[in-house]
Amino acid sequence: MTEKAVFIDRDGVINKEKEYLHRIEDFEFIDGAFDACRLFGKQGYRIIVVTNQSGIGRGYYSEREYTRLTEWMVVQFSARGITIADVLYCPHHPQWGLGEYRVACDCRKPEPGMLLAAAQKHRLDLSQSLMFGDKEADIQAGHAASVATTVLVRSGHPVDERATQAEYIIDSLGELDAVRQIIMNSKVKQETR
Numbered sequence: 499m500t501e502k503a504v505f506i507d508r509d510g511v512i513n514k515e516k517e518y519l520h521r522i523e524d525f526e527f528i529d530g531a532f533d534a535c536r537l538f539g540k541q542g543y544r545i546i547v548v549t550n551q552s553g554i555g556r557g558y559y560s561e562r563e564y565t566r567l568t569e570w571m572v573v574q575f576s577a578r579g580i581t582i583a584d585v586l587y588c589p590h591h592p593q594w595g596l597g598e599y600r601v602a603c604d605c606r607k608p609e610p611g612m613l614l615a616a617a618q619k620h621r622l623d624l625s626q627s628l629m630f631g632d633k634e635a636d637i638q639a640g641h642a643a644s645v646a647t648t649v650l651v652r653s654g655h656p657v658d659e660r661a662t663q664a665e666y667i668i669d670s671l672g673e674l675d676a677v678r679q680i681i682m683n684s685k686v687k688q689e690t691r
């Protein structure tokens with residue numbers, strides 16, 4: 499029995515983009531993020547957060563600080579009846595990582611390692627899954643993992659809308675009607691494959 503998933507980048511998609519965010523008091527949810535995730539859950543998708551966190555590798559904040567923030571974030575969702583199935587992160591950077599963090603890993607997006615690891619761990623059918631991100635690297639990771647549908651959001655980093663390979667571009671997860679339509683289209687695409 500396989501499951502389908504919505505992969506979501508964190509910074510700029512779930513919360514407002516702030517450089518090297520690691521403090522709970524700086525974490526601001528984007529309007530509508532909870533509603534969109536509630537919808538994903540109701541539509542039968544597992545919610546998996548996949549986030550590049552090179553600030554760890556660069557020594558800007560520790561794994562412990564990152565984990566503390568992540569656990570707090572997951573609680574904010576669960577308090578609203580939303581289950582985050584998993585949060586995967588990449589602490590590495592090929593150039594600016596310190597010590598063992600300086601590595602050309604296969605988890606840092608645009609590489610698909612986090613999506614592939616989650617797929618194996620949670621028995622996900624990637625061909626039924628979606629990827630939401632605010633950077634082209636998120637979209638590239640989605641395509642590299644062969645997800646069904648990729649969505650670029652405008653709520654984070656500035657996006658080059660002419661250059662993107664994303665199938666859809668929306669303002670944010672708060673654009674709930676668009677999110678609903680994208681899910682429906684993705685399901686139809688799967689059925690007609």
Ligand SMILES: [Mg+2]
Nearest residue numbers: 507509510632
């Ligand atoms: Mg981001």
Ligand SMILES: [Zn+2]
Nearest residue numbers: 588603605606
């Ligand atoms: Zn990595």
